[in-house]
Amino acid sequence: MIVNYSEWYTEHESKLLSALAERTRDGQDPSYEILRYSHLKNYILSGEKRPEILIVHDDDGELSAPAVRLILDYFIDHPDVHLVYGDEDRRREDGTYTAPWMKPDWSPDTFLSTFYFGNVIALRSEALLLINPGLRRAEDIEIASARQKDRRDEELARTNEDDDPMREWIYGKVCLKLAQADGGFERRSRKAVAGGQFPIGHIQEVLFHASSKVSLWDGRLIHGSLTGRYSRESAATRLISIILPSRDNPAMLEDCARSIEAHTTVPHEIIIVDNGSSEENRRRVERLVEELNENGHAVYIYEPGPFNMAGFMNRGAREAGGEMLLFLHDDVEIHTDGWLSHLSEKAKLPYVGAVGIKLLYPDSDVIQHAGILMAGGVPVNRLRLKQNSESHHFDFNKGVRNVLAVSGACMMVRREVFAEAGGFDEERFPDCCSDIDFCLRLFELGYYNVVRNNMYLHYHEHGSIENEQTKEERLTRLPQERQALRQLHPRLMREDPYYHKYFTTDPSEKRFRVDITDTDVR
Numbered sequence: 475m476i477v478n479y480s481e482w483y484t485e486h487e488s489k490l491l492s493a494l495a496e497r498t499r500d501g502q503d504p505s506y507e508i509l510r511y512s513h514l515k516n517y518i519l520s521g522e523k524r525p526e527i528l529i530v531h532d533d534d535g536e537l538s539a540p541a542v543r544l545i546l547d548y549f550i551d552h553p554d555v556h557l558v559y560g561d562e563d564r565r566r567e568d569g570t571y572t573a574p575w576m577k578p579d580w581s582p583d584t585f586l587s588t589f590y591f592g593n594v595i596a597l598r599s600e601a602l603l604l605i606n607p608g609l610r611r612a613e614d615i616e617i618a619s620a621r622q623k624d625r626r627d628e629e630l631a632r633t634n635e636d637d638d639p640m641r642e643w644i645y646g647k648v649c650l651k652l653a654q655a656d657g658g659f660e661r662r663s664r665k666a667v668a669g670g671q672f673p674i675g676h677i678q679e680v681l682f683h684a685s686s687k688v689s690l691w692d693g694r695l696i697h698g699s700l701t702g703r704y705s706r707e708s709a710a711t712r713l714i715s716i717i718l719p720s721r722d723n724p725a726m727l728e729d730c731a732r733s734i735e736a737h738t739t740v741p742h743e744i745i746i747v748d749n750g751s752s753e754e755n756r757r758r759v760e761r762l763v764e765e766l767n768e769n770g771h772a773v774y775i776y777e778p779g780p781f782n783m784a785g786f787m788n789r790g791a792r793e794a795g796g797e798m799l800l801f802l803h804d805d806v807e808i809h810t811d812g813w814l815s816h817l818s819e820k821a822k823l824p825y826v827g828a829v830g831i832k833l834l835y836p837d838s839d840v841i842q843h844a845g846i847l848m849a850g851g852v853p854v855n856r857l858r859l860k861q862n863s864e865s866h867h868f869d870f871n872k873g874v875r876n877v878l879a880v881s882g883a884c885m886m887v888r889r890e891v892f893a894e895a896g897g898f899d900e901e902r903f904p905d906c907c908s909d910i911d912f913c914l915r916l917f918e919l920g921y922y923n924v925v926r927n928n929m930y931l932h933y934h935e936h937g938s939i940e941n942e943q944t945k946e947e948r949l950t951r952l953p954q955e956r957q958a959l960r961q962l963h964p965r966l967m968r969e970d971p972y973y974h975k976y977f978t979t980d981p982s983e984k985r986f987r988v989d990i991t992d993t994d995v996r
Contacts, residue, residue: 506525510533525599526549532684535565535685541681556597560679562684577974645695666920716745719747719749722755724751724758734814743795747775749781749786783904803935805935813931817829820886822888835933843858848970848973875972880923905951907952907958976988
């Protein structure tokens with residue numbers, strides 16, 4: 475019986491090698507060479523004739539047994555892909571394995587947050603002609619001082635001293651430029667979406683065994699190299715419409731609205747959509763709107779009717795005048811300046827769909843939402859109830875991440891993208907899953923959805939618009955809406971590109987855990 479990751483991997487690798495040995499291959503393998511990270515720059519700038527494929531890995535560790543075969547097969551099967559990365563783990567001194575780093579498929583915003591390619595990449599040599607990664611001219615290659623500098627970079631990498639120059643070069647001058655040249659920061663085509671294809675390749679197998687704990691490369695190594703980073707001037711030019719659905723919850727609504735005003739300096743308007751508060755509460759909300767209008771702009775829409783969260787949000791969007799739409803539940807509290815600007819800096823990018831933010835339980839450090847993933851056909855909130863101050867699965871809860879869906883409790887999208895997707899589905903998803911369905915439709919339109927786990931808000935969850943009757947109705951509708959998700963988005967509900975195929979599908983699991991009960995090669 476397999477009881478830990480090391481045993482799982484040992485048996486899994488054996489099966490994988492057997493499966494690879496049985497594959498029938500037509501034609502000749504491409505030529506290749508294996509290099510260490512510290513050698514890559516000098517090698518590229520040397521002017522030497524290169525093989526078709528360069529396999530490059532960190533100095534601290536070694537390739538796994540099936541790595542080369544997996545990489546060559548991938549390039550053969552995907553002739554349009556120029557850059558590939560894979561999964562990894564760490565091998566202890568006693569030969570056992572630990573710390574599996576099972577990675578998502580190509581995630582442009584995750585890449586800008588951290589170099590999640592990690593310790594192993596492979597690329598086609600011909601692609602280097604597209605990006606010219608060298609900082610020196612061809613004739614400078616022969617200058618002794620230039621060669622000496624490259625050797626110093628290599629020595630720093632080998633001695634584990636400050637190797638930021640080498641990292642910055644690999645991250646920003648090679649991988650970032652290749653990703654840009656290959657459309658990694660563009661909206662994907664319908665054909666690519668339908669085929670499950672990304673412009674950057676990911677091999678979902680362990681390709682590298684590190685010798686020591688992984689040191690993540692911070693996105694600040696490429697600071698300023700691409701849009702999507704905070705700009706006070708850029709944020710100040712866009713009106714953001716904040717849509718707040720609410721009913722019979724004036725106290726929380728007031729707290730939410732005042733926290734918005736206290737921590738927001740960019741142009742915005744607040745649109746409150748009320749589907750039937752009592753007369754007393756209605757008057758209280760009207761007084762709040764009058765107060766908000768003294769220094770800003772607020773709109774109050776009062777339309778009694780059946781509970782339908784998707785309908786409330788669509789109604790607010792029709793009233794909105796902003797370039798950006800932010801859908802926000804009225805039991806969310808803001809405690810951080812710049813929150814709205816940072817959301818809009820991602821939402822403005824042409825390839826980005828919906829943008830969310832990490833949500834913590836009120837007055838706590840406990841994670842409530844850090845991005846919605848699909849596990850076994852069910853939407854799950856991995857890391858729910860985990861401490862945010864801790865680091866979980868290679869800083870998943872700390873950086874900016876691409877995920878299939880974000881919580882509708884705080885979701886921003888450009889107005890034209892909202893219209894292109896057709897808004898929220900009021901008929902099929904009146905409550906529970908309208909945000910998930912909307913995000914999946916955006917992904918199917920070629921957009922990348924983003925959760926900013928480098929920031930957080932506090933969220934009471936169901937502390938506002940829901941009473942006992944609507945809560946019972948919601949729980950009754952939940953199975954129907956989940957079934958509708960599976961019918962409308964069968965592939966994404968079954969295969970989440972941001973949730974590894976070897977992770978557990980148990981919806982109650984709170985970690986990113988490899989499923990040690992299943993050792994089949996999938």
